[in-house]
Amino acid sequence: MRVHVAFTPDESAAAPTGIVIDVIRATSTICRALASGYARVFCAAEVDDARALRDELPGVTLGGERLGVRIDGFDLGNSPAEYLEPRSSVLAMSTTNGTRAIVTAAERCERVLIASLLNLEAVVAAASAQRDDVAVFCAGVKGAFALDDAYVAGRVAAALGWERSDAAEAAVRLASSYATAEEAFRQSRSGRNLIANGPELEADIPYCARESVLDVVPRFVEMRGVAAEIVPS
Numbered sequence: 061m062r063v064h065v066a067f068t069p070d071e072s073a074a075a076p077t078g079i080v081i082d083v084i085r086a087t088s089t090i091c092r093a094l095a096s097g098y099a100r101v102f103c104a105a106e107v108d109d110a111r112a113l114r115d116e117l118p119g120v121t122l123g124g125e126r127l128g129v130r131i132d133g134f135d136l137g138n139s140p141a142e143y144l145e146p147r148s149s150v151l152a153m154s155t156t157n158g159t160r161a162i163v164t165a166a167e168r169c170e171r172v173l174i175a176s177l178l179n180l181e182a183v184v185a186a187a188s189a190q191r192d193d194v195a196v197f198c199a200g201v202k203g204a205f206a207l208d209d210a211y212v213a214g215r216v217a218a219a220l221g222w223e224r225s226d227a228a229e230a231a232v233r234l235a236s237s238y239a240t241a242e243e244a245f246r247q248s249r250s251g252r253n254l255i256a257n258g259p260e261l262e263a264d265i266p267y268c269a270r271e272s273v274l275d276v277v278p279r280f281v282e283m284r285g286v287a288a289e290i291v292p293s
Contacts, residue, residue, distance in 0.1 A: 075195035078169030082199030086158025174278035
């Protein structure tokens, strides 16, 4: 088995199993929401697509952000700590980078898993059980390389222990150069953006840096229009 890391969503990568990472913060939030009791999460690339889901599905909670800030009219932002208790059974999300990466991976892979540090051990075990090649998709920042996602991709690739592409090897070496995840996250553009937006959002950095505290493995099941439906497993 082989693992490859795509450092940006636009990179041409595919495998039977895809793992999507937007650790600061969309995939961390999805993991937290499903572990807390939301039954499903619909991931929409565009804000209006998420709003449309509320019209189609009664009782939908809207969550998401643009440039780190809660979207006007949405119930929640993109901080995992906002999702400790479910407001309804269904969450519709739209974020700057992460939800787009999930939709992209769904087009290229037979199965798609959602990863963060919060569920690192669980998602690695789920991917290993498939005994297939893995492509790790980093959400990046507006199509560009993101240090925080690359760090987690390196942790995933190292934990799988399989043959690595050059990109996966680079990710493993990058991750090993940091003493802690929080150090890497604080030095990333995503982390710096949170810090610039004040202490409330800065608190998401150590929260997202916690490792293997959730057993949930979110997985893609199907598209509902242009939105990717994610459920726990």
